[in-house]
Amino acid sequence: EPEVTQTPSHQVTQMGQEVILRCVPISNHLYFYWYRQILGQKVEFLVSFYNNEISEKSEIFDDQFSVERPDGSNFTLKIRSTKLEDSAMYFCASSEASRLQYFGPGTRLTVT
């Protein structure tokens, strides 16, 4: 069964550093998403991406965040200058038009 993959599974970085979280969505999907889950809290929507542009973003998704689909398979989330409060699990998801979003296993980001 096709699945969404994410790398790395765990990333540790120092405050102020840039990180790039990578996702490979399911190959025939057209809609891509990033979500964040701070430890012990609910999953929060960050951004959706369709047709090579952002279609929606939440108030969390400020100027330090960016997304890109650099080639036909990857979908990346970049955090330019990480802060301690960016420590969280980041989930990528993809969907066809059906709104059934398939989630990846997540990347745990730890900012020290």
Next chain:
Amino acid sequence: AQKVTQAQTEISVVEKEDVTLDCVYETRDTTYYLFWYKQPPSGELVFLIRRNSFDEQNEISGRYSWNFQKSTSSFNFTITASQVVDSAVYFCALTLNDMRFGAGTRLTVKP
């Protein structure tokens, strides 16, 4: 406003008990989808069920069942004869263009 409320923060039951996890949602849209996900201690989100707003038929899958009632904007989840492996955080979610999650209910099933 689009919102999902899971009023039960934590539930603890003994194995073999039945347990119902509540989910109440708010949306002005007439077309939407509702989901339940399980998040075990390992952290991944495991898809359990999707329901669209036009399908109010209740569903049963093994020990799991779901009760969708548009009249009360609820989409409750029942586990029958709970097992220790059911211990996890369960999230209800509503999707329009993005997915809105409830705060989650932590279920602990004791042997």
